[in-house]
Amino acid sequence: MRSEATRGWLVISAPLLYALLLLIGPIIVILANSFWTQDYLTIDRTFTLDNYRAALGEPIYRDLLFRSLKVSAIVSVVTVILAYPVAYFISFHGGRAKGLWIFIITVPFWTGYLLRILSWKVILGYKGVLNSALLGLGVISEPLETLLYSLNAVIITLAHSWAAFAILPIYVSLEKLDRTLLEAAADLGQGPIRQFLRVTLPLTLPGVIAALLIVMIPTVGDYVTPKLVGGKDGVMIANAIQVQFGKASNWPLGAALAVTTMIIVSMSAALMVLALQLFRRLMK
Amino acid sequence: MINISNVGRRYGTFVALEDIDLQIKAGEFFSLLGPSGCGKTTLLRLIGGFDVPSSGSISIDGAPMSGVPANHRPTNMVFQSYAIFPHLNVAENVAFGLNILNLTKAEKQARVDEALSRVRLVGLGSRMGSQLSGGQRQRVALARALVMKPKVLLLDEPLSALDKKLREEMQVELRQLQQDIGITFVLVTHDQYEALAMSDRIAVMFDGKIAQIAKPQEIYQNPTSRRVADFLGGMNFLETANMRLLGENVVADVAGFGTIANKRRGDEMIDPAKATLGIRPERLRIQWEDEKAKNEISGKVLSRHYFGEVTNLVVQVEGQPRPLSVVETNDFGADGIPVGSLVRIAYDEDAFVLMKE
Ligand SMILES: Nc1ncnc2c1ncn2[C@@H]1O[C@H](COP(=O)(O)OP(=O)(O)OP(=O)(O)O)[C@@H](O)[C@H]1O
Numbered sequence A: 001m002r003s004e005a006t007r008g009w010l011v012i013s014a015p016l017l018y019a020l021l022l023l024i025g026p027i028i029v030i031l032a033n034s035f036w037t038q039d040y041l042t043i044d045r046t047f048t049l050d051n052y053r054a055a056l057g058e059p060i061y062r063d064l065l066f067r068s069l070k071v072s073a074i075v076s077v078v079t080v081i082l083a084y085p086v087a088y089f090i091s092f093h094g095g096r097a098k099g100l101w102i103f104i105i106t107v108p109f110w111t112g113y114l115l116r117i118l119s120w121k122v123i124l125g126y127k128g129v130l131n132s133a134l135l136g137l138g139v140i141s142e143p144l145e146t147l148l149y150s151l152n153a154v155i156i157t158l159a160h161s162w163a164a165f166a167i168l169p170i171y172v173s174l175e176k177l178d179r180t181l182l183e184a185a186a187d188l189g190q191g192p193i194r195q196f197l198r199v200t201l202p203l204t205l206p207g208v209i210a211a212l213l214i215v216m217i218p219t220v221g222d223y224v225t226p227k228l229v230g231g232k233d234g235v236m237i238a239n240a241i242q243v244q245f246g247k248a249s250n251w252p253l254g255a256a257l258a259v260t261t262m263i264i265v266s267m268s269a270a271l272m273v274l275a276l277q278l279f280r281r282l283m284k
Numbered sequence B: 001m002i003n004i005s006n007v008g009r010r011y012g013t014f015v016a017l018e019d020i021d022l023q024i025k026a027g028e029f030f031s032l033l034g035p036s037g038c039g040k041t042t043l044l045r046l047i048g049g050f051d052v053p054s055s056g057s058i059s060i061d062g063a064p065m066s067g068v069p070a071n072h073r074p075t076n077m078v079f080q081s082y083a084i085f086p087h088l089n090v091a092e093n094v095a096f097g098l099n100i101l102n103l104t105k106a107e108k109q110a111r112v113d114e115a116l117s118r119v120r121l122v123g124l125g126s127r128m129g130s131q132l133s134g135g136q137r138q139r140v141a142l143a144r145a146l147v148m149k150p151k152v153l154l155l156d157e158p159l160s161a162l163d164k165k166l167r168e169e170m171q172v173e174l175r176q177l178q179q180d181i182g183i184t185f186v187l188v189t190h191d192q193y194e195a196l197a198m199s200d201r202i203a204v205m206f207d208g209k210i211a212q213i214a215k216p217q218e219i220y221q222n223p224t225s226r227r228v229a230d231f232l233g234g235m236n237f238l239e240t241a242n243m244r245l246l247g248e249n250v251v252a253d254v255a256g257f258g259t260i261a262n263k264r265r266g267d268e269m270i271d272p273a274k275a276t277l278g279i280r281p282e283r284l285r286i287q288w289e290d291e292k293a294k295n296e297i298s299g300k301v302l303s304r305h306y307f308g309e310v311t312n313l314v315v316q317v318e319g320q321p322r323p324l325s326v327v328e329t330n331d332f333g334a335d336g337i338p339v340g341s342l343v344r345i346a347y348d349e350d351a352f353v354l355m356k357e
């Protein structure tokens, strides 16, 4: 037993070490930086909490962080709400073509992330596909300017980018659902909606939570999408962090912003999981 | 109560059920018995509304069931896999269907308590569905269905996942329960002993068709076909010659046994060319040396198969082409009758079974 465990650790030791170095190393660097001070070109290594004071106190950073959380929360919820029916359809009505459907869903990933964002620019732009179509149909008389370079554009683009990552965990949890449980619910007088709310949803909640986290955590830190389609209203906290590490060249402040964001994201993720568990209890 | 007329179910070209005609009475304990794959579950699912017949119709309590989904039928089912909701505890599982009944909280609680005590699960109400043993899951599934007070309870091999001891206990218990509450039970099983021990009537099925419907004693003692006889316990099929109708009797020359007359039952049509004569192993008695019976044959013991309470002897009887199976009781000593012995075997004249086909 013991030697078995030892052997297991031995087998994974190399990749584990590699992963730990790449994970913990940067975190230590960031943490250390966040307690230092930028002094023009040098770093003053005396301990200080000034960076955190700035990160949490300055309205601009607070607003950006709040906006990022809002965007990632909206994106993850929107993505999951759109992904659930897709996963449900594939799992329940995919028949023999299930594999094909899953394959089709991953097709967009054959193109680069940037290309996908740029294609949304083409769709949402002032003379873009959507405006042209709406104009052509006579729904609007002038192109909508709010489509591109807005928070909405960021949300739409991110939701599309992460759709497959939300569909897959939900699909897996639906596949694991024992279908006789639904028959049992029907047998006990429950119609289709009650079957869904009392059996399917609670039992696939782990997939939903996984999907929410998978979408939410990376979107908080995304800075490419806001930069390309967000305009000035779509700037998010990661853009500010990027500026501190780049143009502004204030690593300590950037680090403090990053750490603050990380902690707040973890806390909101935990809060969300707890809220869903509570919802599950109430659903009974 | 349940009226099944001319029901068929096809999957593509495969015929899972064909021309099923069946009337199940109110308050009856009815069993569907047959080998694996004969369509028992399919038929039960048609009654429960989980599947739709390709042809024919089903009515329950006079109401036609076509177009009525499972959640609106007066039936409840105990699934083969039990289908206990893993995210709910025992009490919540049992109360699952009560929301549709417009009960007050106190009434609900009372019903759940009653159902739990009926299946002897009192005190386990807060145990999670995913943490139960096989026997407990079976009881929860039963309580969950009974709490709905259905007109018909459908049970799909409810005992097959239990060990032999518990299974036999539960057979008695289920039968007792059915007698107490007096609702109709339709049980699916492939276990002949289970069907014989519990049922008021049994339908034996093969290949999607019903072969015989009768009371347990009737079906065991007077199976209408070789297949039914063979499926329910052992049967020695005898080699006969010159089978003929003679007044009330069917008469045949049975090699080794002589001429045997078998009384025809009722107005049954018997075609002597197709009929088969047989005798159950337990109706053949090994004779002690000093014993002398009116009807006797003799043979040589070829092999012994020990089952504990009895031993099965395979005996080659003079005249019969196939060896016969004979039951030896334990009063023949610890080691019983050795292989190779010559034995005399007694039988009663009314022990023979005439099968139409
Ligand atoms: N959905 C289906 N599609 C195709 N064939 C099916 C389907 N369901 C059942 N069958 C076939 O119908 C036949 C009867 O199945 P059924 O489940 O009723 O058998 P059963 O008598 O309950 O057997 P067991 O004792 O093994 O449970 C089987 O041959 C099975 O393969």
Ligand SMILES: [Mg+2]
Pocket: B040, B041, B042
């Ligand atoms: Mg079955």
